[in-house]
Amino acid sequence: KTNQQWGGRFSESMDGLILQFNASVDFDQRLAMQDIAGSRAHATMLAAQGILTPAELSDIDTGLTQIQQSIHDGTFEWSTELEDVHMNIEARLTELIGLAGKKLHTGRSRNDQVATDIRLYLRGAIDTLRMDLGYLMQAIVDLADQETDTIMPGFTHLQSAQPVTFGHHLLAWFEMLKRDASRLTDCRERLNQCPLGAAALAGTSYPINRQQTADLLGFDTVCANSLDAVSDRDFAIEFCSAASILAMHLSRMAEEMIIWNSQQFQFVDLPDRFCTGSSIMPQKKNPDIAELVRGKTGRVYGNLMTLLTLMKSQPLAYNKDNQEDKTPLFDSIDTVSACVQAFAGMIPHIRANRDAMKLAAKNGYATATDLADYLVKKGVAFRDAHEVVGKAVAMAIRENCALDELDLAALQTHSSMIESDVYDILRVEGSVKSRNHVGGTAPEQVSAAVNAAKVFLTEM
Numbered sequence: 209k210t211n212q213q214w215g216g217r218f219s220e221s222m223d224g225l226i227l228q229f230n231a232s233v234d235f236d237q238r239l240a241m242q243d244i245a246g247s248r249a250h251a252t253m254l255a256a257q258g259i260l261t262p263a264e265l266s267d268i269d270t271g272l273t274q275i276q277q278s279i280h281d282g283t284f285e286w287s288t289e290l291e292d293v294h295m296n297i298e299a300r301l302t303e304l305i306g307l308a309g310k311k312l313h314t315g316r317s318r319n320d321q322v323a324t325d326i327r328l329y330l331r332g333a334i335d336t337l338r339m340d341l342g343y344l345m346q347a348i349v350d351l352a353d354q355e356t357d358t359i360m361p362g363f364t365h366l367q368s369a370q371p372v373t374f375g376h377h378l379l380a381w382f383e384m385l386k387r388d389a390s391r392l393t394d395c396r397e398r399l400n401q402c403p404l405g406a407a408a409l410a411g412t413s414y415p416i417n418r419q420q421t422a423d424l425l426g427f428d429t430v431c432a433n434s435l436d437a438v439s440d441r442d443f444a445i446e447f448c449s450a451a452s453i454l455a456m457h458l459s460r461m462a463e464e465m466i467i468w469n470s471q472q473f474q475f476v477d478l479p480d481r482f483c484t485g486s487s488i489m490p491q492k493k494n495p496d497i498a499e500l501v502r503g504k505t506g507r508v509y510g511n512l513m514t515l516l517t518l519m520k521s522q523p524l525a526y527n528k529d530n531q532e533d534k535t536p537l538f539d540s541i542d543t544v545s546a547c548v549q550a551f552a553g554m555i556p557h558i559r560a561n562r563d564a565m566k567l568a569a570k571n572g573y574a575t576a577t578d579l580a581d582y583l584v585k586k587g588v589a590f591r592d593a594h595e596v597v598g599k600a601v602a603m604a605i606r607e608n609c610a611l612d613e614l615d616l617a618a619l620q621t622h623s624s625m626i627e628s629d630v631y632d633i634l635r636v637e638g639s640v641k642s643r644n645h646v647g648g649t650a651p652e653q654v655s656a657a658v659n660a661a662k663v664f665l666t667e668m
């Protein structure tokens with residue numbers, strides 16, 4: 209038997225491996241609800257234009273409702289012979305309602321149909337992802353709120369650099385995710401144009417009303433060029449790109465949590481239910497969930513590369529290559545959504561070991577810059593101050609103590625400008641407190657930033 213949708217021209221049909229090779233129904237049935245929504249809108253427009261009768265529209269509506277129900281129930285019978293989600297649904301519709309089912313595809317092609325379905329699907333996925341991202345950002349802000357004056361070493365080159373507050377560090381994560389959310393918003397805005405009406409590639413000779421279909425589906429506007437409408441998938445690439453940047457950010461967060469949770473750092477305790485044990489080493493508590501978030505970044509990057517390569521050199525307009533867009537797109541959606549949800553669940557239960565953090569900040573000579581700045585304020589040139597402090601640090605290393613544990617006489621052997629008030633700035637508390645400007649690490653600034661972040665989230 210030849211495929212019923214185009215049997216007319218064909219004398220033999222696909223079978224076996226090739227049938228399977230050509231089909232996409234295994235993975236594109238995910239688009240079923242969007243496909244049905246698109247069909248309803250298309251049929252409604254056709255009826256409004258007098259291309260379908262009201263009775264035909266009503267049959268189509270009834271049939272689609274029934275199909276929708278059976279897909280929800282899991283009783284719909286998907287067939288590889290019918291290739292993809294679009295033809296499976298259309299064939300079933302005709303089975304159910306007869307002639308009107310055969311008329312649904314008037315003025316439409318699977319090319320504009322699939323382009324519409326993916327846009328609708330991705331639009332919904334972005335909305336859900338942005339919401340989940342909002343929960344993650346909320347979790348970060350809440351933790352930052354508890355840790356506005358918790359002192360830890362800030363790092364460059366993963367070497368103790370200057371003391372910062374843990375809340376400040378967490379709010380750096382917040383800023384990263386804020387930009388990710390805004391990239392998703394941009395992507396949604398650009399994709400929200402309706403391809404329907406482009407038909408196969410050139411448009412259609414029926415007196416259609418594209419704006420009506422677009423309005424019914426919640427699109428902002430119609431795609432302005434029919435060739436572009438059916439062929440480009442840059443919106444999917446854009447999403448996968450935003451998803452890659454998001455995954456990159458999540459992997460940096462993951463890496464930090466893994467380091468902080470290690471026995472060598474012990475800055476944080478990750479919640480047990482986000483960790484696993486070892487089958488051989490009884491003492492182990494491994495940060496598997498964070499490691500997986502870090503590891504999954506690879507496939508998200510891979511999906512972006514897949515789509516970029518898929519689209520490269522494709523001549524206008526539609527080519528079957530485009531059927532390959534779905535698996536990578538869906539995988540990026542699923543993967544970053546799962547990662548975001550995992551961290552949104554984990555972060556509220558992270559316990560900060562404030563003593564360990566503070567001790568690390570003290571032991572790392574993290575206030576050396578503060579001592580240099582102190583000398584500069586007393587009239588020493590910065591380069592000379594740098595030299596003096598370097599010697600003081602070397603002395604502290606020799607004595608195996610922190611800078612603020614050297615007594616005044618010892619400090620004064622390096623510079624006579626050093627006086628007893630030096631201890632205010634040598635203490636890590638004084639150091640963070642002094643960085644009191646917008647974007648700085650002073651607890652006062654962190655509290656203000658937490659408040660601003662909370663306001664941002666109520667509007668996100």
Ligand code: ARG
Pocket residue numbers: 232236292318319322526528530531532
């Ligand atoms: N399953 C196809 C896809 O995903 C639908 C469009 C097929 N169009 C065609 N002319 N072969 O892209």
